[in-house]
Amino acid sequence: MTSKESNSPESFWLRVWHNQKENLILILIALVLAFLIRTFVAEPRYIPSDSMLPTLHMGDRLVVEKVSYWLHPPMTGDIIVFEPPPKLQTMGYAKDQAFIKRVIGKPGDIVAVANGKVYLNNQPLTEDYIAEPPKYQWGPQQVAENEFFVMGDNRNDSNDSHVWGFLPRENIIGHACFRFWPLKRSGFV
Template sequence: MTINESDAKQTPASKSKIWRILPENLTLVAIALCLAFLIRTFIAEPRYIPSDSMLPTLFTGDRLVVEKVSYKFHPPKTGDIIVFQPPTELQHRGYLKDQAFIKRVIGKPGEVISVAKGKVYLNGQPLEEDYIAEPPNQPFPPVTVPKDEFFVMGDNRNDSNDSRYWGFLPRKNIIGRATFRFWPFDRIGLI
């Protein structure tokens, strides 16, 4: 008897066993899919970096975990790296609503932001920014961040489409905070 012949001669008991375990396996698959959906929707999701705007902190092609829970309990802090949906002004310029951006929070509601002499100023004090690619080369007049909005900038100050060009970021557009880089493996770790 060959292997194929023995497979073809399954007993009714073995066929019955297959039918008994099939619902259990389908239930496990359904639970796994539901958990994956719930985690991605409410807790965390993977994202990739599509541009050089966050150099040298993040490189094009880096893969990140964006957590979505902490901002339900407190607002973003200065220095947080956030992922967000483009505000209305960017959508008018052709960006899709579901096209995510990533930038660093520089100013919170009520704070005054300006750029002068290669420095970013927060409430009149220069920020210590050891994470930027190079000092910003264009001045930006002082602006006060409105209620429920944020001022964001890329770490690659001179190659970043950020609040200096399209305005303030509404809090409702924030998806979450970038917390962990999982790709590439040689740069894996917390952000």
Template structure:
């Protein structure tokens, strides 16, 4: 006796439900523990990232090593920003400028790390503010947006605890015209 089209369809669905459940679970595990897509909501990282860009943020490597100067990171806002009304689950994106033990200062439009001026070819324009020299404490980093004069970053609210870091922005997948890896230039000494 031959199966009817309806029973064949039902048999196909029954056989593939476990496959779909496993695929969904794997996708969720990847999203929560390995990598996730992120949307850029502001202009604070111009010209490197534009509002509306979509990125892949990998979440594993910082469990094995700390972020590096020049990395573009995604993070939850520090406590000071949460007190000011930012949602603790909101995500910010900035560039790591200084690591624990390093000193950072901004003077006359130039960012200095450990007293040396940084050559920052990736910024929109030089900062129009000064910041007295501060040393980054252990377990924290100093982050800045590439759009120095339009960025709510460490020069405003202080150091970022490393435990707030969600991951490393690695790849832009949208728009297609700007598709590619985000390994951009590291902040280098001039």
């Protein structure tokens, strides 16, 4: 190719198109990877209410990982993010409006709330993470198969299983594992 041909308008536009095509391919790959990671691996979430005080504050930003629950079920004490169960949806909550609570009872467990304590299988839980003891009575009731009993750490200001019942397993999005904002309180939850 002569220098005259390499400086022609046609070759200039071919070079521009070639460079843009590479950039477009890189952008497309980045978008596909971001979608796959957010859908199957982890996603950021924020805390919209005070129901998890004092553990999580309104406005905290978290990483919710989705892989571990493919390998094992949620465990008692895990903080999970989930889609509202059917009863909450009939109360006006949108299906895509995520909730965050702590797992208290797993399938087969018996849960009760009495005299300011939460009981799991007739044993009082030691809960140094709650805002204050619950001021209500609930249960005892056995958690059904493929369901969980979840509660907010702010026991007396939480729309949780003591209000709307058990959480179906299929509604669980993932495990809240890391607070990344605000920076002064960042760390594992």
